[in-house]
Amino acid sequence: MIVLITGASSGFGEAMARSFVKNGHRVIAAARRQEKLAALASELGSGLLPLTLDVTDVDSIPSVLAALPPEWQQIDVLVNNAGLALGVTPAHQSSLADWDTMIATNNRGLVHMTHAVLPAMVARGSGLVINLGSTAGAYPYPGGNVYGATKAFVDQFTLNLRADLAGTGVRTTTLAPGLCGGTEFSQVRYKGDESAAANVYQNTTPITAQDIAETTCWIAGLPKHININYIEMMPVCQTFAGFAIHRS
Numbered sequence: 733m734i735v736l737i738t739g740a741s742s743g744f745g746e747a748m749a750r751s752f753v754k755n756g757h758r759v760i761a762a763a764r765r766q767e768k769l770a771a772l773a774s775e776l777g778s779g780l781l782p783l784t785l786d787v788t789d790v791d792s793i794p795s796v797l798a799a800l801p802p803e804w805q806q807i808d809v810l811v812n813n814a815g816l817a818l819g820v821t822p823a824h825q826s827s828l829a830d831w832d833t834m835i836a837t838n839n840r841g842l843v844h845m846t847h848a849v850l851p852a853m854v855a856r857g858s859g860l861v862i863n864l865g866s867t868a869g870a871y872p873y874p875g876g877n878v879y880g881a882t883k884a885f886v887d888q889f890t891l892n893l894r895a896d897l898a899g900t901g902v903r904t905t906t907l908a909p910g911l912c913g914g915t916e917f918s919q920v921r922y923k924g925d926e927s928a929a930a931n932v933y934q935n936t937t938p939i940t941a942q943d944i945a946e947t948t949c950w951i952a953g954l955p956k957h958i959n960i961n962y963i964e965m966m967p968v969c970q971t972f973a974g975f976a977i978h979r980s
């Protein structure tokens with residue numbers, strides 16, 4: 733299979749690239765940081781094609797994909813993994829620029845990538861789109877405002893794709909993890925505040941990028957008559973609390 737992974741320069745995407753290549757597949761590893769992708773390419777060899785791509789630069793997406801070498805054109809699996817959270821402030825104190833960046837990356841970029849890749853999958857009668865959601869898309873929490881909303885969009889977009897793709901043989905899945913450590917997610921969210929980022933995982937055993945990679949490989953390796961609509965994953969240390977009630 734040829735697997736195109738966005739956000740492959742770090743975290744889940746990097747672990748997925750390693751796992752897919754180790755399982756004998758070919759990976760197009762897309763992200764903005766060329767040097768990270770180059771290091772991954774030298775580690776993984778000819779099974780990995782680095783692709784410099786900013787998913788928010790939506791006008792570039794069709795031409796960047798059209799310029800792939802002919803032997804890399806037939807994308808069997810698209811993993812829309814590039815994404816980020818910015819900030820944990822309440823909505824009324826949040827940066828509008830941060831909100832725009834989350835929407836541009838987690839939603840607009842994901843939608844444009846899907847739009848670029850889907851027609852060829854439908855024409856071939858086969859393909860799989862795996863979108864990275866989050867528990868934040870299902871369960872609200874303080875400071876989750878636009879990040880959670882972008883992930884709820886991902887959930888519904890994936891299900892609506894399924895409705896449109898009836899009879900085409902093309903499959904779509906949302907993978908929605910909870911607390912995951914060992915990636916750059918919290919460093920990005922806390923804008924380089926290493927101690928705030930580390931506190932998120934203090935005294936926990938979070939899900940790892942490797943756990944996510946193995947789950948993604950499992951979904952992609954299932955027989956073609958099975959569609960996983962949605963998987964929600966949490967570490968055992970994470971569970972639910974009651975509703976917050978403000979008492980005057």
Ligand code: NDP
Binds near residue numbers: 741762768788841913
């Ligand atoms: P990381 O920050 O480690 O990785 C994010 C990746 O996205 C990087 O490779 C980054 O690469 C890439 N990226 C960001 N913006 C763009 C862009 N504009 N264009 C292309 N690539 C971009 O985070 P994770 O691996 O933890 O997260 C991956 C996905 O999983 C995200 O969608 C996140 O929301 C989701 N998720 C994460 C959870 C967690 O707890 N970690 C839990 C649930 C979901 P570069 O900077 O080089 O472009």
Ligand code: 8X3
Binds near residue numbers: 868909912
């Ligand atoms: C990442 C999980 O709980 O930080 O999507 O929003 S959380």
